[in-house]
Amino acid sequence: MKYRPENTPPESLRARDETELCSTQHARPAKSFNDMHWLKQLGVRTIATTGVQRLFMTPFESQVTSLLFHRFFGPGESVSCGRERIRKMCGWLSQKFTVLNADQFADCLPTQEFPERTLLITIDDAHKEVLDVIDVFQQFGISPVVFVPLGWIDSASSQQPEPTLAAMVTLLEHSDDCHWKLEFSNGVCVDLKSQGRLSGIDTIVELCANSEGFTAELRNQLTEFDAKSRDLTSEFCTWHELQSLHQMGVSMGSHSVSHCRMAGHSAGRLRYEFEESRRVLIQRFGTCRLFAYPYGTRDVHDAHTEKLLHAAGYDNAFLVHAGFGLNGKRFALPRVDIPDLELNDRLFRALSVGAQIPLIHSKNVFRKEHRRHPKSDQ
Numbered sequence: 001m002k003y004r005p006e007n008t009p010p011e012s013l014r015a016r017d018e019t020e021l022c023s024t025q026h027a028r029p030a031k032s033f034n035d036m037h038w039l040k041q042l043g044v045r046t047i048a049t050t051g052v053q054r055l056f057m058t059p060f061e062s063q064v065t066s067l068l069f070h071r072f073f074g075p076g077e078s079v080s081c082g083r084e085r086i087r088k089m090c091g092w093l094s095q096k097f098t099v100l101n102a103d104q105f106a107d108c109l110p111t112q113e114f115p116e117r118t119l120l121i122t123i124d125d126a127h128k129e130v131l132d133v134i135d136v137f138q139q140f141g142i143s144p145v146v147f148v149p150l151g152w153i154d155s156a157s158s159q160q161p162e163p164t165l166a167a168m169v170t171l172l173e174h175s176d177d178c179h180w181k182l183e184f185s186n187g188v189c190v191d192l193k194s195q196g197r198l199s200g201i202d203t204i205v206e207l208c209a210n211s212e213g214f215t216a217e218l219r220n221q222l223t224e225f226d227a228k229s230r231d232l233t234s235e236f237c238t239w240h241e242l243q244s245l246h247q248m249g250v251s252m253g254s255h256s257v258s259h260c261r262m263a264g265h266s267a268g269r270l271r272y273e274f275e276e277s278r279r280v281l282i283q284r285f286g287t288c289r290l291f292a293y294p295y296g297t298r299d300v301h302d303a304h305t306e307k308l309l310h311a312a313g314y315d316n317a318f319l320v321h322a323g324f325g326l327n328g329k330r331f332a333l334p335r336v337d338i339p340d341l342e343l344n345d346r347l348f349r350a351l352s353v354g355a356q357i358p359l360i361h362s363k364n365v366f367r368k369e370h371r372r373h374p375k376s377d378q
């Protein structure tokens with residue numbers, strides 16, 4: 001996809017005028033912002049307006065903030081209205097924060113010497129919606145980092161003559177009906193149903209990672225690859241689209257090969273997820289310093305994953321938990337998750353400065369206490 005000159009909508013929107021755009025609705029089922037629990041909204045707003053978060057957190061001036069986006073339009077929101085909302089959001093962010101790009105952020109990490117009110121914008125999964133808003137970010141000098149799930153992009157890219165091992169492993173990881181029984185010429189048989197998905201994929205990765213011959217044998221047996229993979233990946237950018245984003249100043253980080261939950265996987269599989277995704281991103285974009293754990297919850301991360309990420313050559317890795325303190329945790333950095341909703345200005349600003357963090361911390365403390373004393377409330 002090519003892009004129109006700066007400050008204009010991308011090519012995908014070129015044929016439509018603004019009237020048409022206003023009526024263009026995204027395909028997701030209509031669900032309003034009000035679907036968020038009203039008590040949570042009230043809590044976040046109250047904390048934001050009273051400044052209670054300052055009692056719990058690092059002063060705003062010395063915070064290092066990373067925001068996480070997945071998609072950019074609320075369910076049922078028109079493209080033009082969404083772009084206008086993103087424009088206001090970017091204007092406020094560029095006024096309030098010092099926005100760094102991925103390289104500048106990674107360069108500051110070893111010494112932890114960040115500019116005041118540092119902000120990094122991160123986007124997970126490379127959903128096509130990023131193509132509709134990237135020029136708005138660019139207008140405000142904001143260069144986000146996109147965390148790329150290699151297998152989804154390989155599958156979505158029509159220029160791939162044959163599916164890569166990454167695309168096939170990704171299909172096996174996410175297919176609802178994982179019934180395949182695969183036989184290879186060296187006598188190895190993988191029955192994903194009886195053997196189990198994790199163990200079966202481990203065997204396939206070990207066998208195919210270093211042998212194109214076995215990868216071709218796998219391809220011949222995955223007869224439903226094309227149809228199933230198309231369903232899985234049609235919403236994500238292709239390599240060509242990512243290359244266009246890169247030329248507009250967007251950095252690329254790894255979001256693994258198959259977008260799997262890292263916890264519970266073998267060391268061999270983890271090495272493949274970390275090393276292969278980084279290898280391909282370096283080959284295509286010249287560098288890949290950052291990693292973001294798929295799903296990003298604390299339980300996908302441990303000392304073992306940190307060690308393997310470090311060995312694979314990454315500078316740091318992000319989880320998805322609300323916080324601003326880095327505390328030297330290079331491979332478990334916090335990010336504030338911005339929900340895929342039509343957030344109004346006030347709520348977006350409250351989330352960005354961490355108004356929800358005291359609520360989340362309180363909830364975590366309550367859960368821990370409840371686990372420790374399960375009968376105390378009876």
Ligand SMILES: [Zn+2]
Nearest residue numbers: 124125294295
């Ligand atoms: Zn993801």
